[in-house]
Amino acid sequence: MEIDVTWFLLGLPLAFVLGWLASRLDMRQLRIDNRRSPKAYFKGLNHLLNEQQDEAIDAFIEAVQKDPDTSELHFALGNLFRRRGEYDRAVRVHEHLLARGDLSNAERERAQHALALDFLQAGLLDRAEDALGKLEGSKFETQARLARLAIYERTRDWPQAERIAQQLQTSGQGDFSTRAAHYLCEQAAGQSPEQQHKLLSKAIELAPQSGRARIALAELAEQAGDTHEALNLLLAVIESAPSATPLIADKVAMLAIQSQRAGNVQPVLQALYDSTHSLDVLQALAKLRASASGESALREQQLAHLKQEPSLVIAAQLLKTQSLDQDIQRALDKAAQPLLRYRCASCGFEASRHFWQCPGCQSWDSYSTRRVEEL
Structure with a gap:
């Protein structure tokens, strides 16, 4: 059977034309898809600017479906889910990113950080x-360490918190010595006297x-009956951290009287x-003078204070020596009581006693050692 080559020669131009048409159709479809994907993306951005998160999520999901390889869209979608509180969906998005083999190291680290935030x-x-x-x-190492530090503080895992604080200190991310000293003090609570002494001594070395x-340590010495050492330690506090004096002034006066110093x-x-006109230091001074000169010394000290600083607390205490009606005295005491509280400088939380870490906002050393009336 002979094959007529004429048909092959006639078919070649036809095949070329069909191939060209097919390529044009593919290019046209590609341009349409490319136009739709940015359109959905910018539509999502527009919804975000208008604080329409539901609509923005729908738009980004549409964009991701049309271009599943675009990592930026996945990051945007995952962050939106997290902001809305849909953490399970945010986790799925970021875990999907981490599972991709074509992700660069920078994007992989970014996805890992986003997953940790979820x-x-x-x-x-x-x-x-x-x-x-x-x-x-x-590149997220410092942020990750700070987040882990917050986790360990929240779970009261003080040894781990101390370790992370030391790492941050060593890497030059700030001064974490005082916070690490707090962690050691927290660890010391509930330990044997020997272990407490070891941990507290280390805390002093870290943050003198x-x-x-x-x-x-002064409390430990007092419990052991060594009032002389306890007083020396508190006097060292006055020298190294004078702002803490109002917290220990009354104890200093009591130990000084007991040890005849x-x-x-x-x-x-x-x-x-x-230099400070502190109410607590005033009370301690009055106690010292009263031990030598009697109760009249207390009144003199309080009157001298009122001449320099108006104080409802001191006025209420002075009036107790007068023959006031009990209801009037009770009203004065009630009005003065809130003024004796301590206040957090970070969140404003007030408490009747001083905290090293605010129970409201968890900030360290945010409580002033001065009473509310003195602020």
């Missing part, structure tokens, strides 16, 4: 800690300017009172 905001602290630990050595560890301690407290 777990953190969802309250899954153990999974967040594990995800943050995988960011060691990345912080008074908390010395105050705790009131004459040596009074000038120290007087110098501090002259």
Whole structure:
């Protein structure tokens, strides 16, 4: 059977034309898809600017479906889910990104950090800690360490918190010595006296300017019956951290009286009172003077204070010596009571006692050692 080559020659131009048409159709479809994808993306941005998160999510989902390889769209979608509180969907988006083999190292680290934030905001602290630990050595290392530090503080895992604080200090991310000293003081609580002494001594080495560890050591010495050593430690607090003096002034006066060193301690407290006019230091001075001169010394000290500083607290205490009606005295005491509280400088939370860490906002050293009336 002979094959007529004429048909082949006639078919070649036809095949070329059909191939050209097919390529044109493919290019046209590609341009249409490319136009639709940015359109959905910008539509989502527009919804975001108008704070229409539901519509923005729908638009980004549409864009991701049309271009599943675009990592930026996945990041935008995952962040939107997290902001809306849909943490399970945010986790799925970021885990899908991490599962991709074509992701660059920078994008992989970014996805790992986003996944850690999903777990953190969802309250899954153990999974967040594990995800943050995988960011060691990345550009997110410092942020991850700070987040882990917050987790350890929240779970009261003080040894781990101290370790992270030391890492941040070593890497030059700020001064974490005072916070690390607080962690050591927290660890000391409930330990044996020997272990407490070891941890508190280490805290003093880390942050000699912080008074908390010395105050705790003074309590240990007092419990052991060594009032002389306890007083020396508190006097060292006054020297190294004078702002903490109002917290220990009453104890200093009591120990000075017990160890018969009131004459040596009074000038120290007087110098501090002259510069600060602290109510607590005033009460301690009055106690020292009363032990030597009687109750009249207390009244004289209080009257002298009122001439320099108006104080409802002191006025209420002075009027107790007068023959006031009990209802009037009760009303004065009630009005003065809130003025004796301590206040957090970060969140304004007030409490009847001083905290080293605010129970409201968890800030360290945010409580002033001065009473509310003095602020």
